[in-house]
Amino acid sequence: MTGLATALPKQAWLWIFRKTFLMMGLSVVISVIATVVFMATFSAGVNMPGLLISIVMPICLGGPMIFTFAIGTERMRYANQQLAHLATLDGLTGLFNRRAFASAVEKYCVGPHRRGVLLVIDADHFKSVNDRFGHDQGDEALRDIAHALSLTIPLPGLVGRLGGEEFGIYLPDMDLARAESVADDVRRAIADIDFRPEGISCPLSVSIGGASHEKPIAFRALYREADERLYSAKQRGRDCVALPQAA
Structure with a gap:
């Protein structure tokens, strides 16, 4: 709040x-x-x-x-x-909102480092949480996920809510091997959340897609590539990470 x-x-x-x-x-x-x-x-x-x-x-x-x-x-x-x-914050989670996150990532993408990895994270089967327990409990789940993301990402990483149950993490000046380790840490951190609306256990999980760059790139292009891999992670059964292969 x-x-x-x-x-x-x-x-x-x-x-x-x-x-x-x-x-x-x-x-x-x-x-x-x-x-x-x-x-x-x-x-x-x-x-x-x-x-x-x-x-x-x-x-x-x-x-x-x-x-x-x-x-x-x-x-x-x-x-x-x-x-x-x-004006830069998401009112529900306190993370960067989409516009502020995109703007901050864009500065990194055209800055002196010009290397990094964007992770797009989507909560699995989130509609069922809202349908079963109501939107108030759904909001609580989103706050729990946001908190876990904030605690998991290494500095100077950026984290924001892109909309709905979708979040973004940008890892500046990081290679794919390390980014994959961070993404898996994020996935496990979400799975470890003890979410119990109305005293009923409700496991949470996320699917993660990623894209990397080693030269200047627009946020829109980087996001599009990461979102395509997120779709691939969903197709593979969810609760998994899909990143490009390291060279």
Whole structure:
């Protein structure tokens, strides 16, 4: 479950106090300079009471206003920051949503490494889970699967929900042999989930298809190849991994 945090972090408060003191200091300097010029021009000269007033007034009047304005500005900035972050997440699982996942993978695919493996994971017979236990329990199963994926993939791997019961994992700068080992770890991790809706044991399993690249490639093309192998894994009986053969 994701949502906006209402409390500002410590770093934000430090920024607020720093900005407030800076603005108050600047206000005091301008006030003192203006007072000195005014008193030297239109009165007998600079005196201590005048200087004290020029220092105290900006602090007493401007300080609270500047502080309030700084809090409002920082709250807005922090909220926008959170909204931008939440826009990249899947609301149910907390993983990257499809658009954010595809964008992140695309950056790797055209970046300096330009080598990696994309795994497309689909929960087997998932419709039967929804039909037997309801969509609430189906959502719980998806959250369990997402959690298992997050714990299983090695960093700096990426994981996202592509839609429905389909997930994606991208393993940057990884060869096929290692990727196959990771895919099998993922498959076993899902099989080990103790999913018991309404106290009834309901084993979960996934089929996994993969594609690799060693040169720049668009996410769409890489996904299409991985999805074809996912279909092959489904045809082979599910609960298995289908990857291209290592050279």
